[in-house]
Amino acid sequence: MSAAPFVELRNISKYFAKVIANQDVSMQIRKGEVLALLGENGAGKSTIMKVLYGLYRAEEGQILVDGAEQVINSPKDAMKLGIAMIQQHFALVQAHTVTENIILGLVQGKYDIKQYDKIVADLAARYGFDIDPTAVIGDLPVGVQQKVEILKALYQNAQLLIMDEPTAVLTPQESDVLMNFVQQTTRAGKTVVFITHKLREVMEVADRIVVMRNGKVVGDLRKDETNEIELSKLMVGREIHDRTYVEDAVFDSQPIGLELRNVSIRDPREKIFRIKNISFQVHKGEILGIAGVSGNGQSELCDAISGYRSLTQGAILLNGTDITARNVRKRIEMGIAYVPADRHRYGLIMPMKLTENMFLRSSFGRIWVKHGLIDRRRLDAYTAEKILAYDVKATGPDAVAQSLSGGNQQKVILAREVDLGSAVIIFDQPTRGLDLGAIEHIHRTILAEKTKGKAIVLVSTELSEIFSLSDRIAVIYRGEILGIFRNHDLDTQQIGLLMAGYTTERR
Amino acid sequence: MGTLFGSLFRDSYTFADIFVKATPLMFTALAFAFTFQANLFNIGAQGQFYIGAITAVGCSLFLQDKLPGALTLVLTGVLTILLGGLWGGMIGWLKAKFNANEFLVSMMSTYVALALMNYLLRTFLMETKGEYPQTDPLDTAVWLQTIIPGTRLHTGFVLAVLTCIGIWLLLYKTPLGFRIRAVGQGKDAAAMAGINYKTLYIVAFFVSGALAAFGGFAEVNGVQHMLVQGFNPDVGAAGIGIAILANGNPIGIIFASILFGALKVGGTIMGQLSGIPSSITELMLGSVMVFVILAYFVREKMEERREKAKLKKAVSA
Numbered sequence: 001m002s003a004a005p006f007v008e009l010r011n012i013s014k015y016f017a018k019v020i021a022n023q024d025v026s027m028q029i030r031k032g033e034v035l036a037l038l039g040e041n042g043a044g045k046s047t048i049m050k051v052l053y054g055l056y057r058a059e060e061g062q063i064l065v066d067g068a069e070q071v072i073n074s075p076k077d078a079m080k081l082g083i084a085m086i087q088q089h090f091a092l093v094q095a096h097t098v099t100e101n102i103i104l105g106l107v108q109g110k111y112d113i114k115q116y117d118k119i120v121a122d123l124a125a126r127y128g129f130d131i132d133p134t135a136v137i138g139d140l141p142v143g144v145q146q147k148v149e150i151l152k153a154l155y156q157n158a159q160l161l162i163m164d165e166p167t168a169v170l171t172p173q174e175s176d177v178l179m180n181f182v183q184q185t186t187r188a189g190k191t192v193v194f195i196t197h198k199l200r201e202v203m204e205v206a207d208r209i210v211v212m213r214n215g216k217v218v219g220d221l222r223k224d225e226t227n228e229i230e231l232s233k234l235m236v237g238r239e240i241h242d243r244t245y246v247e248d249a250v251f252d253s254q255p256i257g258l259e260l261r262n263v264s265i266r267d268p269r270e271k272i273f274r275i276k277n278i279s280f281q282v283h284k285g286e287i288l289g290i291a292g293v294s295g296n297g298q299s300e301l302c303d304a305i306s307g308y309r310s311l312t313q314g315a316i317l318l319n320g321t322d323i324t325a326r327n328v329r330k331r332i333e334m335g336i337a338y339v340p341a342d343r344h345r346y347g348l349i350m351p352m353k354l355t356e357n358m359f360l361r362s363s364f365g366r367i368w369v370k371h372g373l374i375d376r377r378r379l380d381a382y383t384a385e386k387i388l389a390y391d392v393k394a395t396g397p398d399a400v401a402q403s404l405s406g407g408n409q410q411k412v413i414l415a416r417e418v419d420l421g422s423a424v425i426i427f428d429q430p431t432r433g434l435d436l437g438a439i440e441h442i443h444r445t446i447l448a449e450k451t452k453g454k455a456i457v458l459v460s461t462e463l464s465e466i467f468s469l470s471d472r473i474a475v476i477y478r479g480e481i482l483g484i485f486r487n488h489d490l491d492t493q494q495i496g497l498l499m500a501g502y503t504t505e506r507r
Numbered sequence: 508m509g510t511l512f513g514s515l516f517r518d519s520y521t522f523a524d525i526f527v528k529a530t531p532l533m534f535t536a537l538a539f540a541f542t543f544q545a546n547l548f549n550i551g552a553q554g555q556f557y558i559g560a561i562t563a564v565g566c567s568l569f570l571q572d573k574l575p576g577a578l579t580l581v582l583t584g585v586l587t588i589l590l591g592g593l594w595g596g597m598i599g600w601l602k603a604k605f606n607a608n609e610f611l612v613s614m615m616s617t618y619v620a621l622a623l624m625n626y627l628l629r630t631f632l633m634e635t636k637g638e639y640p641q642t643d644p645l646d647t648a649v650w651l652q653t654i655i656p657g658t659r660l661h662t663g664f665v666l667a668v669l670t671c672i673g674i675w676l677l678l679y680k681t682p683l684g685f686r687i688r689a690v691g692q693g694k695d696a697a698a699m700a701g702i703n704y705k706t707l708y709i710v711a712f713f714v715s716g717a718l719a720a721f722g723g724f725a726e727v728n729g730v731q732h733m734l735v736q737g738f739n740p741d742v743g744a745a746g747i748g749i750a751i752l753a754n755g756n757p758i759g760i761i762f763a764s765i766l767f768g769a770l771k772v773g774g775t776i777m778g779q780l781s782g783i784p785s786s787i788t789e790l791m792l793g794s795v796m797v798f799v800i801l802a803y804f805v806r807e808k809m810e811e812r813r814e815k816a817k818l819k820k821a822v823s824a
Contacts, residue, residue, distance in 0.1 A: 015815050015819065059815075306699070307701075308698065327701060328698075328699065328700070328701035329701030329702075330701075331701075332700070332701055338699070340699060345693075345696065346695050346696050346699045347696060347699075348693070348696060349689055349692050349693030349696050349697070350692070350693060351692045351693075352688070352692055356685065356689075360689060360697070360700045361701070363685055363686055363689070363700065363702065364682070364701065369682060372681060373676075373681055374680055374681065374682060374685060
């Protein structure tokens with residue numbers, strides 16, 4: 001590992017319209033090392049790297065590459081300097097093959113695709129990737145798509161690979177493969193910046209760790225001189241007390257609240273099953289966790305229970321009554337609440353006021369209507385009360401939803417759904433993208449609703465969340481439930497295998 | 508400029524005419540603004556206005572010697588709302604059922620309405636003399652009453668203002684209005700809340716069509732007292748401009764319409780007085796619209812810059 005910095009960032013500051021994303025950030029990236037950029041969501045990790053990659057322009061500061069100051073205005077400039085970034089959301093053309101994606105924009109005129117297929121195959125072999133260059137991207141699992149992105153960078157002879165939360169979309173096994181690759185590639189002389197908020201990965205793969213909090217660098221440490229506890233303290237600025245699952249011995253003696261019988265949904269256009277033959281029961285006062293890598297049918301399942309998507313087959317029962325034929329409106333009236341994963345699109349109406357958003361899902365009810373008009377005064381008072389109770393940071397009921405931060409937006413949805421869901425509450429990724437304070441608040445709310453005797457479905461890709469809250473855990477893979485287990489009957493290794501689709505006995 | 512506005516006050520007839528001109532504009536502006544709240548574009552207010560005018564004149568002529576005047580007026584008004592609503596609702600239905608582009612459908616429906624009017628004016632509705640493509644004049648009994656004697660100001664203006672207030676109430680104070688706005692600003696979240704946006708597309712276009720058509724009724728029974736081929740050919744377009752100027756707010760539409768009415772009347776007088784072509788006011792109206800739209804973006808940009816500067820200062824302090 002040479003000491004000379006390959007890339008140096010000096011006093012970078014970046015402002016967005018209303019927030020400071022980075023403030024006076026300086027760091028060095030040395031040749032041949034794995035630098036982990038650690039921090040909570042919203043700490044400014046991605047932003048600073050996007051500045052380096054030319055996606056954002058910093059308001060202040062300098063970028064030095066190999067000791068010379070550079071102006072990077074676009075990813076093209078960055079690529080010329082050997083800097084590549086693998087985004088969280090891949091930029092691949094779904095209908096094209098691996099090779100076509102890799103050479104996209106890099107060839108002109110007439111070319112022989114077979115020749116490039118061979119180049120790509122050689123490149124993949126050199127880095128130990130098992131990839132068919134002629135495969136169509138859309139057919140490949142996410143883990144492989146990520147490898148294609150990496151290959152694309154390597155094909156362009158990138159010296160510095162920036163990976164933005166690369167394991168977020170991977171199964172534990174796929175993550176291990178990626179970690180191996182990272183270590184191999186640095187041994188071959190490349191440099192890797194690994195953006196993450198997961199301590200385990202940092203300890204596994206990094207040589208050096210830069211910790212960020214609130215847009216600032218709060219620590220720059222060598223891995224062998226630190227430990228998880230120190231890092232987590234730096235990251236959150238306070239202690240995290242691990243919330244472990246408190247066993248509930250009586251949940252299964254309670255009556256069944258929600259039941260799904262052989263529920264299937266087939267995509268009418270693609271003719272494939274989004275969810276297939278799913279059956280489970282949720283008792284009153286039980287939290288059923290649904291674990292799985294995202295995109296395995298979780299959202300479709302939640303949509304089906306809420307009534308937003310209709311079933312191809314099967315039945316949904318609420319307290320023993322068949323509600324399969326009831327629409328969303330009826331189901332809301334029956335006390336089925338839903339906290340959707342995409343809160344910007346499905347949870348809130350962003351340009352509307354908080355009061356209006358609180359009213360959104362009860363617009364057909366009579367509660368807020370007086371003489372045919374909306375009782376704004378009472379609604380405002382109710383909203384103000386919820387803002388206080390849920391510690392929402394907002395100027396008041398008249399604040400517009402989009403002016404709030406992600407965590408506070410989620411609290412507003414939570415406040416609304418908790419009141420509406422007298423029987424069932426579906427939480428789809430309730431804490432995704434939120435900071436630890438908000439996560440804790442949301443977890444406490446979910447547990448409080450459980451004690452009130454509601455049947456709760458919790459979908460999450462965060463295993464720690466599943467393990468610390470759920471009474472039982474169902475694992476979903478490609479739209480099928482591979483098994484339902486009691487919380488303490490399952491360990492991380494087992495669940496990891498299940499999430500990747502390995503199972504001895506299929507149900 | 509001085510002459511333009513000064514001339515408006517030279518006599519009560521001229522002054523009252525501002526409000527006469529503003530009346531149909533309020534209705535067509537409301538028609539655009541209402542669907543706009545549901546994030547739909549109704550470019551066909553002109554056609555809906557004509558449908559209303561045809562219905563009004565047809566119904567009035569047919570009933571005026573059979574029923575008392577007041578009753579005829581009420582029936583005509585109701586029928587106008589119904590037919591105009593159906594005409595508009597059809598656009599919403601096509602959008603809901605086939606996801607047809609409502610912008611194009613509403614725009615083209617204007618030409619259909621225009622052709623329908625021309626056809627009827629040469630056949631069933633043609634004057635008894637059979638000379639021009641226009642109807643017989645209406646009986647005074649079915650005229651919308653004049654408010655101020657010696658002017659053309661009629662009760663249609665009062666109805667227009669009341670309609671603006673009513674639409675404002677509907678949009679901002681009732682659950683139905685809330686749902687329309689919710690669909691406009693977040694269709695998916697609204698659907699997730701059990702709101703059927705397809706139904707609301709039809710409802711919004713029904714109301715929109717009825718509004719524009721009622722403008723046609725007010726104009727025929729209030730001012731023209733007959734139907735002449737191709738009258739008021741620009742109320743639809745002007746309505747869009749007014750709605751944008753008022754930022755889609757029904758109360759704002761009242762004032763923006765009066766401003767447009769004043770410019771229209773002033774422009775005509777200017778033409779008579781000084782030989783300046785009256786089209787100069789149309790140029791002014793167009794510029795007003797362009798600047799209003801520009802101002803919106805400039806303001807947003809300035810706000811963003813100010814926020815950034817504030818942050819920078821806060822950081823260095």
